[in-house]
Ligand code: ADP
Ligand code: MG
């Protein structure tokens with residue numbers, strides 16, 4: 001689905017990422033851990049193709065095609081979707097209009113909004129006066145309409161209260177068409193031809209209680225330092241901290 005081959009990324013002229021390699025296969029969900037300021041959001045921005053992020057070396061392949069220099073809207077059309085950490089407020093553009101713009105097909109805005117308990121928000125400006133949890137729900141509503149094959153979520157739990165974490169987690173799981181977890185085992189929700197993949201940045205790992213993750217990576221000082229089992233890696237980080245963790249082979 002997604003392959004990064006030795007990419008380096010500069011943000012507004014400053015080199016942030018070096019030699020990042022990553023392979024996410026169809027149907028896989030990867031999580032990304034790492035301390036603040038290490039370049040996790042930069043990686044997501046570079047994959048999506050936001051203008052501030054310049055790939056200075058390496059290649060990004062999506063569905064086997066080189067997308068390294070494609071504009072952001074073309075990447076979205078090809079099936080990449082993102083929920084960024086702090087999306088802007090869009091005065092004058094309603095949530096309803098936004099969901100319709102995101103919609104690949106003629107989307108059932110009302111029924112999607114019902115699912116996210118956001119019917120009352122459809123007429124409001126995007127993120128205008130929204131709480132942390134409402135912003136996330138509104139972003140996820142847009143992703144439901146877009147139906148991307150590859151979904152990136154930047155700290156989906158941050159700024160979200162306990163009740164909304166369940167809503168956010170279940171919505172993310174729905175978008176990714178993942179199964180639910182029971183006794184540590186993944187139960188497939190339904191069989192589909194399309195194999196959706198994801199990349200989720202998380203500090204707490206709470207999202208993994210809703211979205212089963214296959215592989216975890218730790219980003220440290222601008223590069224991916226180690227990979228392994230998500231639960232083991234999270235336990236290792238909690239026990240030893242990031243620096244120790246990247247030195248231990250999992
Ligand atoms: P993370 O998501 O891991 O917390 P980020 O990708 O947001 O980290 O940031 C990585 C680094 O890039 C940080 O040191 C941050 O200060 C720096 N950075 C972000 N935006 C800019 C910018 N516009 N100009 C220079 N440096 C930036
Ligand atoms: Mg951060």
Ligand code: MG
Pocket residue numbers: 040041042085154
């Ligand atoms: Mg970040």
